[in-house]
Amino acid sequence: MTLDTHQPTPAPAEDYLKVTGFSKFYGETCAVRDVSLGVREGELLALLGPSGSGKSTLLMAIAGFEAPSSGDITIAGRSLVELPPHRRGIGMVFQRYALFPHMTVAENIAYPLRRRNMARREIAQRVQEALELVRLDAFGARLPTQLSGGQQQRVALARALVFQPGLLLLDEPLGALDRKLRQEMQTELKQIHQRVGTTMILVTHDQEEALSLADRIAVLDGGRIQQFGTPAELYDSPANAFVADFIGESNLIPAKRMGADGTSVSVKLNGTDIVVSVPQANICAAPSDDSLLLGARPEDIALSPSASETGAVVVQTNYLGAMLNVLLELGPYQIRARIPARLGTGLTAGQSVEIGFTPEASRLYTAT
Amino acid sequence: METAAPSNPRRIRAIAPVIVWMVLPALVIFGAVYLVPLAKLVAASFFRDGALTLSNHLDLIGSASFRDIVLRTFKMAVVVTFFTLLLGYPAAYFLSRLAPRRAALLLLLVTVPYLTSILIRSYAWIVLLGPTGLINRSLLWVGIVDEPVRLMFNMTGAYIGMVQIQLPLMIFALYAPMQRIDRTLLNAAQSLGGNRASAFFQVFLPLSLPGVLGGSTLVFLSSLGFYVTPALLGGTGDYMIAQAIQVRVSNLADYDAASAQGTLLLLVVVLAFVLLRRRLTDGISESAAPAATGQRVGNGLRTERMPEAVAQRLHPFFRALSEVLTWLRLPALYLAMAFCLLYLVAPMVVVVVLAFSDAAYLTFPPPDYSLRWFRAFFSDQRWLSALWFSTLCAGLAAVLSTLIAAPAAFALVRRRFPGRLTLYLLLISPLVVPRIIIGVAVLFAFVPLGISGTPIGFILAYALVGVPFVVVLFVTGLRRFDRDLEMAAAGLGATPARVLSTVTLPLLVPTIVSALLFAFIAGFDDVELGLFISGPNATPLPIRMLENIRLEISPQIAVVGTLLFAALIGVFGLHLGVSRLRGLRRRFAKKMILSGTPPRPGAERGAKP
Numbered sequence: 001m002t003l004d005t006h007q008p009t010p011a012p013a014e015d016y017l018k019v020t021g022f023s024k025f026y027g028e029t030c031a032v033r034d035v036s037l038g039v040r041e042g043e044l045l046a047l048l049g050p051s052g053s054g055k056s057t058l059l060m061a062i063a064g065f066e067a068p069s070s071g072d073i074t075i076a077g078r079s080l081v082e083l084p085p086h087r088r089g090i091g092m093v094f095q096r097y098a099l100f101p102h103m104t105v106a107e108n109i110a111y112p113l114r115r116r117n118m119a120r121r122e123i124a125q126r127v128q129e130a131l132e133l134v135r136l137d138a139f140g141a142r143l144p145t146q147l148s149g150g151q152q153q154r155v156a157l158a159r160a161l162v163f164q165p166g167l168l169l170l171d172e173p174l175g176a177l178d179r180k181l182r183q184e185m186q187t188e189l190k191q192i193h194q195r196v197g198t199t200m201i202l203v204t205h206d207q208e209e210a211l212s213l214a215d216r217i218a219v220l221d222g223g224r225i226q227q228f229g230t231p232a233e234l235y236d237s238p239a240n241a242f243v244a245d246f247i248g249e250s251n252l253i254p255a256k257r258m259g260a261d262g263t264s265v266s267v268k269l270n271g272t273d274i275v276v277s278v279p280q281a282n283i284c285a286a287p288s289d290d291s292l293l294l295g296a297r298p299e300d301i302a303l304s305p306s307a308s309e310t311g312a313v314v315v316q317t318n319y320l321g322a323m324l325n326v327l328l329e330l331g332p333y334q335i336r337a338r339i340p341a342r343l344g345t346g347l348t349a350g351q352s353v354e355i356g357f358t359p360e361a362s363r364l365y366t367a368t
Numbered sequence: 369m370e371t372a373a374p375s376n377p378r379r380i381r382a383i384a385p386v387i388v389w390m391v392l393p394a395l396v397i398f399g400a401v402y403l404v405p406l407a408k409l410v411a412a413s414f415f416r417d418g419a420l421t422l423s424n425h426l427d428l429i430g431s432a433s434f435r436d437i438v439l440r441t442f443k444m445a446v447v448v449t450f451f452t453l454l455l456g457y458p459a460a461y462f463l464s465r466l467a468p469r470r471a472a473l474l475l476l477l478v479t480v481p482y483l484t485s486i487l488i489r490s491y492a493w494i495v496l497l498g499p500t501g502l503i504n505r506s507l508l509w510v511g512i513v514d515e516p517v518r519l520m521f522n523m524t525g526a527y528i529g530m531v532q533i534q535l536p537l538m539i540f541a542l543y544a545p546m547q548r549i550d551r552t553l554l555n556a557a558q559s560l561g562g563n564r565a566s567a568f569f570q571v572f573l574p575l576s577l578p579g580v581l582g583g584s585t586l587v588f589l590s591s592l593g594f595y596v597t598p599a600l601l602g603g604t605g606d607y608m609i610a611q612a613i614q615v616r617v618s619n620l621a622d623y624d625a626a627s628a629q630g631t632l633l634l635l636v637v638v639l640a641f642v643l644l645r646r647r648l649t650d651g652i653s654e655s656a657a658p659a660a661t662g663q664r665v666g667n668g669l670r671t672e673r674m675p676e677a678v679a680q681r682l683h684p685f686f687r688a689l690s691e692v693l694t695w696l697r698l699p700a701l702y703l704a705m706a707f708c709l710l711y712l713v714a715p716m717v718v719v720v721v722l723a724f725s726d727a728a729y730l731t732f733p734p735p736d737y738s739l740r741w742f743r744a745f746f747s748d749q750r751w752l753s754a755l756w757f758s759t760l761c762a763g764l765a766a767v768l769s770t771l772i773a774a775p776a777a778f779a780l781v782r783r784r785f786p787g788r789l790t791l792y793l794l795l796i797s798p799l800v801v802p803r804i805i806i807g808v809a810v811l812f813a814f815v816p817l818g819i820s821g822t823p824i825g826f827i828l829a830y831a832l833v834g835v836p837f838v839v840v841l842f843v844t845g846l847r848r849f850d851r852d853l854e855m856a857a858a859g860l861g862a863t864p865a866r867v868l869s870t871v872t873l874p875l876l877v878p879t880i881v882s883a884l885l886f887a888f889i890a891g892f893d894d895v896e897l898g899l900f901i902s903g904p905n906a907t908p909l910p911i912r913m914l915e916n917i918r919l920e921i922s923p924q925i926a927v928v929g930t931l932l933f934a935a936l937i938g939v940f941g942l943h944l945g946v947s948r949l950r951g952l953r954r955r956f957a958k959k960m961i962l963s964g965t966p967p968r969p970g971a972e973r974g975a976k977p
Contacts, residue, residue: 065855085858086866092859098852102874111870112860163861 016041016199017062017167022071024057024223031057032223034071039167044193044200046214048207050246054223055203059169062201064088075166086115091160091168091198095175097152099144105155106131106140112163130158133192150181157189161196170202174209186212207247211235219243239284241365244295251301251335254367255294260287265364267292271331276357278364285366293365298325298338300361305346306354314351317344330355387783390775394795394835397772401828402798405809410634412812413627424628434612434629441609444526444598445591449584451531452538455711456583458704459535460542461572464549474709475543476940481712482536483885483936485893487913488929490600492715493529494520494921495722495732497601502718502732526602530594532711534587539708541583542576549575565693585644586800589637593802596895600917609633610804614899617808630805637801645793720933722926730921741927751928754912761823761908762891765830769887770880773835777842792839799836803896806833811900821903829901830891837886845879885939 015038024032032054039045047055060066062073064085073080080088099108109130113123131137134154144152153173160168173189174182190213193200204210210217211231219226219234219242226246227239238244241252255267258275266277276294285292303312303326312335318325324344328335335355347353413424428434459478463471481489496502497519504516519525553575554567595610602608607615609629616626718732723741725734745751773795779785780792798806810829814820819828853875857867873880898911913925 063855063859065858084864085855086861086863088859089861090859092856094852094856096850096852098850098856100853100857100871100875111857111862115861115863115866159856159860 014040016043016076017201018072018074019058019062020072020074022058022061022073023069024054024061024066025069030223032061035220035223035225036071037218037225037228039199039201041199042197043215044202044213046202046204046210046217047220048204048210048214048217048246049220049226050205053220055205055220056171057223058220059171059201059203062167063090063092063169089163089165091163091165093153093156093160093168093170093173095172097144097156097176099152099155099159101144103143104140105136105142105144105147108144108155109140109159109162111159116163126162130162133161133195134158134188149177150185153177153185154188157192161192161198164198166199168198168200170200172203172205174206175204182209189213211247219246221246237282238295238363238365241293241295241368244363244365248297249336250295250297251333252293252295252365253330253333253335255292255364257290257292264359267294267364269294269330269333271333274330274355274357276362277359278362279359282360282363285364289366291367293367294357295363295365296357296361298336299323300358301335301337301339302356302358303328303337303339303344303347304354304356306352311352312355314347314349314353316349317347328353328355387779387785390779390783391791393772394776395791397768397828397831398794398835401810401813401832402806403794405813406634406801406805408812409627409805409809410631412623413631416624424624425632428625428628428632437607437609437612438632440606441592444523444530444594444608445588447527448530448534448591449588451527452534452587453580453584455531455704455708456535456538456542457576457580458701459708460539460546460579461576462701462705463539463543464546471543474705477709477713478536478539480933480936480940481532481716482540483889484716485910485913485929485932486533486596487600487893487895487910487917488719488925488932489533489715490529490597491913491917491921491925491929492718493525493532493601494917495718495730496715497525497528500731520601522603523606526598526606529597529601530591532715533597534591535708535712537590538583538587541586542579545579545582546576563690563694564697565690568697569690581644585640589640589800592633592637593804595802595804596914610802610896613804613808614896617811618899626808630808633802634805641793641797641800645789716933719926719929722923723930725923725926727923730923734923741923744924745927745931750907751909751912754907754909755928757823757826757906758892758909761826762830762888765827765891766834766884766887768827769831769834770838770883772831773838774842774880774883777839777846780839781843781846792843795839796836798833803833803894804899807897807900810897814901820901821906823906825901826891826897826906826908829897830894831887833894833897834887834890837890838883841879841883841886842876845876849875881943 017039018036019038020036022032022035023030035054035058037045047058049055057066061068062080064080064083068081075088075090099105100111103111106127109127110123113126118126127140128137131140134157136151136154136158139147139151139155144155147155153176157173170189174185177185186209193213202210202213211234214231216228216230217234218228221242227234227243234243234247238247238250241250244250245252254270255276256270258266258268260266262280264277264279265283266275268275278294312328312330314326315329315334316327318327319341322341323338324341324347326337326339326344326347328337337355414420414422416423463474466474494501498504499516499518499520501519503519504513507513507517508515519528549572553571554564593610594608595614598606598608599611610633613626613629613633616622616629722730722732722734724737724739725731726736726738726740727734776791776795780788806829810825810832811820814825814829819825849872853871854867857871858864862870893910894908895910895914898908899914902908902911909928913928916922916924
């Protein structure tokens with residue numbers, strides 16, 4: 001585990017796409033501020049963030065529909081900034097697919113090939129292959145409106161891949177599909193990625209989608225990269241309170257710095273007597289910071305029965321089969337815990353329990 | 369998602385000349401045949417015998433007969449607006465509840481009368497309203513009246529004709545915003561305890577008010593300049609201001625007084641136009657949200673107008689009333705819609721039946737049927753040359769107005785530049801500035817150029833009145849256009865020119881066709897411009913028809929109407945057929961692509977990446 005992942009990684013030499021110091025202003029408002037990141041060849045990168053985080057702006061800038069206010073974007077060392085979209089050779093799948101309604105599925109897919117003045121026989125063959133890739137061989141003659149949402153999605157994918165772009169951009173590609181279809185398409189997208197090996201950048205606000213699809217994830221908020229790393233890095237060692245809460249679930253409890261030794265820092269949770277000692281490796285705050293947030297995932301909280309009236313009180317329990325969600329009141333805070341259901345059989349609302357924070361799984365963040 | 373707004377100065381400089389080129393052709397033509405002549409007209413009103421004076425205006429304002437004319441014109445416009453709203457609102461509500469496919473069919477029945485010449489419709493009312501007309505005979509037969517009622521050559525006749533002419537405009541203006549109202553709001557209101565009638569009054573009616581205001585504005589302003597219908601159906605003494613101006617210019621050659629009258633009418637229309645501009649620029653303004661209504665105070669509940677005790681006493685009464693209305697709602701709606709359709713379509717039917725009359729004079733229903741009036745039409749060189757002249761001029765004018773207005777509409781919708789709203793208002797203003805005034809203006813412009821009474825003059829004048837239709841249709845079409853499609857095409861390797869030719873224009877074909885059609889009809893049906901700029905070698909069909917109606921009321925006009933009508937239906941049929949055909953062609957597209965046969969020979973020459 002490395003802790004400096006929240007710093008924009010200095011792009012290693014083998015990065016295929018490089019964004020350096022990218023900022024975008026609309027008048028006075030700043031949509032993206034000084035973002036740098038690199039994507040390796042063949043990688044699937046997710047830009048993850050809430051709406052307004054700047055992820056779409058970044059994607060549009062890579063595609064060429066937005067000019068950067070400052071910074072550079074390069075593919076294989078060549079700057080894209082001066083190139084118009086049609087000369088970048090980047091595939092893109094739009095959120096609402098943007099299939100041409102006046103062309104059949106086959107004509108839609110043939111479109112980029114015709115623009116490249118390809119021989120007709122070759123176009124026919126490539127279209128057929130692309131249709132097979134997305135399992136729509138029989139649908140070439142249909143109009144886009146005669147397809148279901150999932151099928152339209154696949155046509156958009158085939159159209160963006162058929163000219164074998166070096167980079168494929170996906171703008172919330174699964175956002176318009178219902179839950180079941182979305183999961184199917186996730187699997188299919190992953191398979192297609194493995195088969196064609198194209199470098200892909202996926203924009204999404206759905207952390208589950210990002211975690212399951214991406215090789216690496218850049219979490220954006222407020223126009224800045226909050227953290228850039230693999231799904232496991234983001235989940236196990238969030239760089240700040242935002243990432244801790246945005247990826248998965250975290251209890252974030254205000255705490256005061258009590259003291260430190262060489263290996264750990266002890267904090268006291270505000271309004272309680274609980275003191276937690278957090279290992280040095282889990283500290284994501286400056287040593288000078290005294291007001292901190294203790295972060296703990298619900299599954300990292302241990303509960304044990306208590307006789308004392310000073311501990312936490314169970315407010316509510318939710319049975320999930322294997323696990324039990326427990327909502328607790330600890331002084332002025334509400335704490336969410338998730339414990340194996342068999343350990344919580346005796347828990348009832350109103351009961352006092354002792355809360356244990358596993359030191360290795362607890363993290364300290366700067367209070368925002 | 370924000371789309372490419374030119375944000376860095378480098379791009380703004382690159383774009384600016386493009387905007388100029390897009391807007392310039394429209395501006396040049398508007399300046400030459402519209403703005404400058406109008407300015408001259410206004411300026412002329414300040415001169416008498418070469419001296420700067422206000423006396424033209426003062427004389428007018430002081431003259432009792434002019435005051436009568438102005439009052440009559442305003443009263444007429446108000447009454448017409450009121451009745452079109454009264455009839456149009458339920459009809460538009462009815463249409464907005466239908467599935468779009470069904471609504472389209474009924475809307476066609478509203479559109480065809482709208483596109484039919486005002487002359488022909490007024491003529492049909494002469495047939496229907498006369499002392500021995502269909503309506504009087506029905507009334508006598510039923511026994512409601514003992515002797516024929518005077519329905520024509522008085523204000524009643526003028527109102528009946530004008531309301532019919534303005535009704536489609538009102539229905540269109542109401543239908544579009546009504547269709548956008550979220551119907552689940554009505555369901556919500558009902559689930560919260562309102563019945564259907566109260567849901568309508570509390571929720572739907574307030575939400576539809578912007579449409580009501582927009583439609584009323586349009587109808588009111590265009591009624592102010594009415595010429596043909598009051599001239600044909602109204603009483604001899606019931607002059608409207610448009611007739612007054614026309615008589616001054618054509619019969620009395622009193623240009624000073626005509627300029628003054630025109631200036632005053634123009635002033636009223638421009639004032640109303642400017643005051644109501646927000647309603648009219650809905651099409652291109654950015655913020656669809658209603659303007660902030662100022663600081664709200666108190667608990668956020670509206671202050672009730674009625675004292676609480678009275679309100680509570682009355683509540684059961686209102687409740688019962690709205691229950692009754694709920695019950696009556698559907699029958700009343702169907703009745704209103706049926707009446708509107710009958711009102712709109714009946715004159716058309718009369719015209720077609722009359723065209724096949726065997727009688728030598730106007731009588732309805734005809735005693736016998738024959739093609740004699742068709743033969744008369746096709747053997748009369750004057751009719752044929754007028755038809756040819758109108759078709760040619762209106763056709764070329766439609767092309768011209770589309771060529772100059774479509775790029776301007778692109779600029780209006782897709783670019784941000786200073787004076788954008790003003791430009792939009794300027795380009796749609798020929799729709800509301802009375803035709804009579806435009807007629808005087810183009811006459812002033814054409815005489816020094818020597819193009820009055822020539823095809824060139826007609827083409828320019830017709831193009832001018834066609835532009836608003838092209839602009840409105842293109843603005844609507846472009847706003848509905850999904851720009852992701854253009855981005856997708858660019859991302860797939862299409863150059864900007866290719867994006868235009870393979871994606872933008874093909875998808876705008878319906879818009880282009882309607883723009884051409886409406887611009888054509890705007891010129892082809894024109895009477896008022898023709899009154900001023902026609903000459904011995906340049907007589908358009910409507911002027912020929914007007915002469916005919918004035919000299920002898922014969923079934924001849926019905927033949928012209930029927931032919932135009934058939935042409936209109938032919939165009940609609942063709943349109944339908946073409947879209948069918950296109951659907952068929954698509955079904956073969958796959959086979960052709962996959963077998964390597966060129967689907968469109970030579971159509972694919974793109975840029976290499």
